[in-house]
Amino acid sequence: MSYLQRGTKQFKLANLALFAAGFITFANLYITQPLFPQFSEQYNVSPAVASLSLSLSTVALSISLILFGSLSEAWGRKRLMTFSIFAASILTVALAFSPSFEMLLLLRIAQGFVFAGVPAIAMAYLGEEVEPSSLGVAMGLYISGNSVGGLAGRIIMGTMTDFFGWQVGMITIGLLSLAVSAYFVWALPSSKNFIARQLNLKALTKSLFFHLKDPGLICLFGVAFTLMGGFVALYNYIGYKLLGSPYNLSPGVVGWIFIVYLVGTFSSTWFGSLSDKFGRQKVLLTGICIMFTGALLTLPVNLFIKIIGIVIFTFGFFGSHSIASGWVSFRAKKDKAQASSLYLFAYYFGSSVGGTTAGFFWSSWGWNGVIAFISAFLITSFTLAVTLIVLNRKTETLENHLQY
Secondary structure, eight states: OOOBOTTSHHHHHHHHHHHHHHHHHHHHHTTTGGGHHHHHHHHTOOHHHHTHHHHHHHHHHHHHHHHHHHHHHHHOHHHHHHHHHHHHHHHHHHHTTOSSHHHHHHHHHHHHHHHTTTTTTHHHHHHHHBOGGGHHHHHHHHHHHHHHHHHHHHHHHHHHHHHTOHHHHHHHHHHHHHHHHHHHHHHSOOOSSOOOOOOOHHHHHHHHHHHHTOHHHHHHHHHHHHHHHHHHHHHHHHHHHHHSTTTOOOHHHHHGGGGGGHHHHHHHHHHHHHHHHHOHHHHHHHHHHHHHHHHHHTSSSOHHHHHHHHHHHHHHHHHHHHHHHHHHHHHOSSOHHHHHHHHHHHHHHHHHHHHHHHHHHHHHHHHHHHHHHHHHHHHHHHHHHHHHHHHHHHHHHHHHHHHO
């Protein structure tokens, strides 16, 4: 087989192309998050209803992840990724011309469906085309494109809303995404090691249910659901808090709050190295406790303390997520890609459920209610992690007993 090797022009082009694809996907996925207060005011909807502009996209994404991964086995990697990013970009431009909030939600559902093309396929492409010794670097660059895209989309949208209105922001990001999509098509080398396979829905369904019979994996899927649900809940409604009294910040300034996502780039790597030294069990529990501490620190009125709390909360989330997602591959004994797909399903479904449900807590009890909701999710996550540790110890004890 012919692999893309580190140091070659083709390797660089492939990495930059997939960085661009990840950037487009996550920049467009999260562009409505800074706009919830504007949607509430313009369309006269509650915060919980405004959050549907993100939650409906992520729930559609979670469902279509498994579908796109399977379709790519038969139709090819690059073709589906190209469709995904072009369709997402065009739909972002269309959002600017939505005549009603209901139409905006329908477009966001359609976007959620096509978003899945990149996260479901990009890692499979890299695994097939990149030389194994260079795979870690390639994966890292792709994932950094995801995080930079999510950050850039929020900041650009918040800043553009300040000066020109959110519709102009949508058009700007959509046109930028179309230009980057064209670069992706030009730069990404066609698959050389991909072998098309016939779709086998029966085998797919069987492998999915196989994973759902493992209580350890169920715990990890629950951890993904609760961690992401709590994380998105905080970021969905912090804008309402900071735009109001006593802070009265502008949408542009609030958009820059998302810059703290950068701490996740460090914490996810650092937690991984800590898990090698102290074990993933202790590190995951510690990460959840860090998130809980950060959430509580956002309760005081002092803006500086609140920002520090958001930083700590974000630091703990990305570290915990890196441990839990890596644990899935370790726990699954076969069909690891399917197990990862189920983890991502729970992850994005948690984003949808937690992100919208917390809106009712905000409307009824304000920021204290949001933190109470997040705390309940984190306590559940901690309990699931402890249950997983107990299950692991029982499995290890049984295996040692069988050896003797």
